[in-house]
Amino acid sequence: MSKRENSKYKINRRLGVNLWGRPKSPINKRETRPGQHGAKRTKPTDFGKQLMAKQRIKGYYGNVSERQMRRYYQEAIRRKGDTGENLIGLLERRLDAVIYRMKFAATVFAARQLVSHRHVKVNGRRVNIASYQVRDNDTIELTASAKQLTVVLEATQLAERDVPGYVEVDHKDMKGKFLRTPSLSDVPYPVQMEPSMVVEFYSR
Template identity: 75%
Template sequence: MTKRTESKYKINRRLGMNLWGRPKSPLNKRDYGPGQHGQRRKKPTDFGIQLMAKQRLKGYYGNIGERQFRRYYQEAVRRKGDTSENLIELLERRLDTVCYRMKFAITPFAARQLVNHGHVLVNGKRVTIPSYLVKDGDVIELREKSKQLAVVLDAAQSTERDVPEYLEVDHRAMRGRYLRAPKLADVPYPVQMEPNQVIEFYSR
């Protein structure tokens, strides 16, 4: 089960954007924050801008826990190259993210649940850890019994999103391959993400 027990779309109103680009987002009708003070507008501080960037990125990936998200930052710093690009690469290598990108699930939350419930195979072996990091060339597919699930078929046929170029997918076989790690510019975010602000937030 997803860790997010309350309405997942509340985060859209709190952040003031349609985070997943979905037509059912309440932000499409009420483009202000939740609660009695939701319509107040304050000019954000530098800290506020960085915090919002972190909450936006963290929330987009199914609301990853703070401790785990900080670990991704620490790993991104440890690796060679641009830290913000490294952070995006780590998040995009998560198995639940890959399932979402391949359109095996309609939302990141549904993708996490798909992995948790044992529907996903990586190179022929069942993996039930959503945070499992996929490697270049790995083959991700659904178990035979899971390929005809209504939620899976609905997601595969959805026109809300396209499969990005760093993945290849055969929706008839419900099988795909992780070709390469993406750069920030390759990732089809429906809203602007600022991983550099996230890095600044954690490096204070």
């Protein structure tokens, strides 16, 4: 299990949403933010809205660092097409995100741990970098030892989310393929994500 298994729910409380759509989230019982003044709400400024949009996306992908987010933004600008769509595409190509999408892990934090512990192969080669950018038609597979892990077997049976159409997976062999870069509308976010606001934040 990820060392952030408990602290990740603080992200939900801080942002005021059930970020991953999990039934265990405390936001399901108490929607206010943590702290003495958590129930107080003020109308956010434009900057506040942009910041919140950025924090939601960063948190959803396992609390991606600010340095990494800025790199993704710079790469998204460099590529042709809509910058917000490009940003989501880059985040969805992260190896830990792909492992999460394939339901080899219950959370993106657990997916990151699987990768860092060298339990994941890409095209037959072990990769232990969570931010590794998966390419179209890359084959992702768990190692023989990881295929027997209880947390992995339990994750494949979770009914709270489905495998999206831009990946295919065989849970019997614990093997799958990243088919293509998704558009924003393809990504099964439990809450509304606004990458255009993230772009506005970084372009200030």
